[in-house]
Amino acid sequence: FFLEIPLPEVSVDEAELLEAVDEDLDQERLDNKAQGRRIVSAWLAGVNSDEMLQRVVLSGVRDLPVKLEKLKLAVAERKPEVFANIVHDLKGYSGNLKMDEVYQIAQKLYEFSNSDSFTLNGAEPYLIKLESLIRSIPGSFMTEGADPAELLESSGPDLRIITAEDNETNQELIKILLQGIGLSSDFEKDGRAVLDRLKTGSYDLLLLDMQMPV
Numbered sequence: 001f002f003l004e005i006p007l008p009e010v011s012v013d014e015a016e017l018l019e020a021v022d023e024d025l026d027q028e029r030l031d032n033k034a035q036g037r038r039i040v041s042a043w044l045a046g047v048n049s050d051e052m053l054q055r056v057v058l059s060g061v062r063d064l065p066v067k068l069e070k071l072k073l074a075v076a077e078r079k080p081e082v083f084a085n086i087v088h089d090l091k092g093y094s095g096n097l098k099m100d101e102v103y104q105i106a107q108k109l110y111e112f113s114n115s116d117s118f119t120l121n122g123a124e125p126y127l128i129k130l131e132s133l134i135r136s137i138p139g140s141f142m143t144e145g146a147d148p149a150e151l152l153e154s155s156g157p158d159l160r161i162i163t164a165e166d167n168e169t170n171q172e173l174i175k176i177l178l179q180g181i182g183l184s185s186d187f188e189k190d191g192r193a194v195l196d197r198l199k200t201g202s203y204d205l206l207l208l209d210m211q212m213p214v
Contacts, residue, residue, distance in 0.1 A: 034184040036136030039101055044148050046098040054148035057097050062142050064102065064134050071127055075120045083120060084113045105130050161185040163207040164194045174207070190214035 040061060047053035067090050074083035091106035093099075109126045112118055141151060161178065165171050166189045178185055185207065188194045192214045194206070 032136040033138050036133070037138050037141075039133070040137055040141045041152055043097065043099050044152055051148060053097075057099070058141065058146055058148060058151075060093055060097050060099060061137060062144070064130075064137075065142075068127065068130055068134060071123075071130075075123065075127070078120060080113070080118070080120055083123070084110075087113050101133055102130070105133070160203045161205045161207065162194060162197060162203045163187050164189075164191055164212060165207075165209045166190060166212065167209075170209075 043057050043061075044054045047057060067086060070086050071083060071090075074080075074086060087106060087109045091103065091110045094102040094106050105126055109123060112123065112126070140146060161183060163171070163174055163185045165174060165187060171187050174185065175187075186197065186203075188197055191208070191212045194208075
């Protein structure tokens with residue numbers, strides 16, 4: 001015995017659905033890049049405004065993708081000793097240059113690689129975390145010959161901003177203006193949505209349209 005219950009058809013515009021997904025991904029990329037900018041700016045500021053040391057830090061930043069690829073290759077080729085040597089090197093220079101977020105990952109990898117439970121496959125979560133950190137770093141910090149002073153100047157203050165604006169064109173304009181001073185913002189279309197967002201998140205600055213629908 002079975003009972004068949006007809007359900008109403010739900011029409012979904014595939015193009016609108018894909019567009020919404022793309023918008024969410026774009027916003028996520030912007031948020032990640034803003035976080036990456038803050039992280040590397042802190043590394044640069046942590047060497048006491050010494051331009052030579054800042055350039056060494058940037059050289060270390062540019063070397064991160066290379067180190068990651070070498071670690072992945074060591075895993076693929078099943079070479080634990082090579083893997084451990086790369087981790088030791090990564091831990092050393094990230095610690096010396098006060099690249100704290102990288103050092104924390106490298107330190108955990110180092111401890112794991114020297115434990116009895118170490119396996120190359122078990123290192124995968126750490127490599128994913130390292131790759132996520134590297135991907136968050138804006139390309140301007142990866143450019144050969146980049147000027148540390150200019151990068152710090154363009155980074156702007158470390159602020160979390162939320163903007164209430166119902167007009168999408170104005171949202172894009174605000175986004176561009178904020179990016180020009182090294183900032184980014186979350187957006188909501190009305191005041192009620194902003195209040196809901198503030199219940200679950202912490203922000204430093206709230207930008208409001210003078211005439212909101214709600």
